[in-house]
Amino acid sequence: xxxxxxxxxxIGDWLTSSAQWHGDEGIPQRLLEHLTYSGLSLLFAALIGxxxxxxxxxxxxxxxxxxxxxxxxxxxxxxxxxVLVVTLAGLSTTPVLVAxxxxxxxxxxxxxxxxxxxxxxxxxxxxxxxxxxEWQVLVRVEVxxxxxxxxxxxxxxxxxxxxxxxxxxxxxxxxxxRFIVDGLSRNDYELVVGGSAVVVVLALVxxxxxxxxRRAVVSPGLRVSASKS
Numbered sequence: 001x002x003x004x005x006x007x008x009x010x011i012g013d014w015l016t017s018s019a020q021w022h023g024d025e026g027i028p029q030r031l032l033e034h035l036t037y038s039g040l041s042l043l044f045a046a047l048i049g050x051x052x053x054x055x056x057x058x059x060x061x062x063x064x065x066x067x068x069x070x071x072x073x074x075x076x077x078x079x080x081x082x083v084l085v086v087t088l089a090g091l092s093t094t095p096v097l098v099a100x101x102x103x104x105x106x107x108x109x110x111x112x113x114x115x116x117x118x119x120x121x122x123x124x125x126x127x128x129x130x131x132x133x134e135w136q137v138l139v140r141v142e143v144x145x146x147x148x149x150x151x152x153x154x155x156x157x158x159x160x161x162x163x164x165x166x167x168x169x170x171x172x173x174x175x176x177x178r179f180i181v182d183g184l185s186r187n188d189y190e191l192v193v194g195g196s197a198v199v200v201v202l203a204l205v206x207x208x209x210x211x212x213x214r215r216a217v218v219s220p221g222l223r224v225s226a227s228k229s
Contacts, residue, residue, distance in 0.1 A: 053112025
């Protein structure tokens with residue numbers, strides 16, 4: 001209990017220090033860098049994962065390939081991928097984005113695929129029976145019904161990316177991971193704990209935002225069904 005109180009005291013002292021809120025190495029600048037890496041990675045991953053998930057889920061073709069890609073991507077260590085791409089491409093934001101995109105694609109892809117594939121076939125047939133095109137069936141029927149799982153995949157990916165974007169600091173780039181890496185190199189425990197706390201808070205904020213988004217865009221009936229499944 002005393003250790004926990006001491007850690008909370010360290011975090012409080014670090015966060016309330018004015019030095020942490022100014023300059024190129026302050027929390028606002030590092031947070032902006034972290035959000036930039038995370039946001040770009042999630043955007044690219046969503047474009048890839050949603051497109052493939054919707055296509056394969058709607059057509060039913062390529063399910064084995066989707067499962068293989070997802071399993072392969074999950075097996076790749078993020079830090080190892082960063083080191084490999086840094087070695088091949090040099091020090092830049094590219095290795096960080098590649099690693100984070102590879103991390104974020106699997107949950108988006110598999111949840112989108114499962115969500116669309118899980119739509120009742122009778123509902124699809126009814127939509128086609130009233131004259132809807134395949135595109136209209138996807139957009140007006142399948143996507144709304146698959147939305148809880150799609151948002152779940154995006155939420156999982158976003159939290160993973162936010163938590164893992166700290167790897168950007170290892171090849172010498174910025175982000176909140178800079179506090180952790182610099183703290184370890186200087187044996188500055190307060191810097192490590194404070195930086196870690198900011199990452200945790202950011203991940204919690206992302207969780208809250210996605211929960212609010214889910215309540216706003218998913219119909220109550222689908223929310224209840226998703227929570228029971």
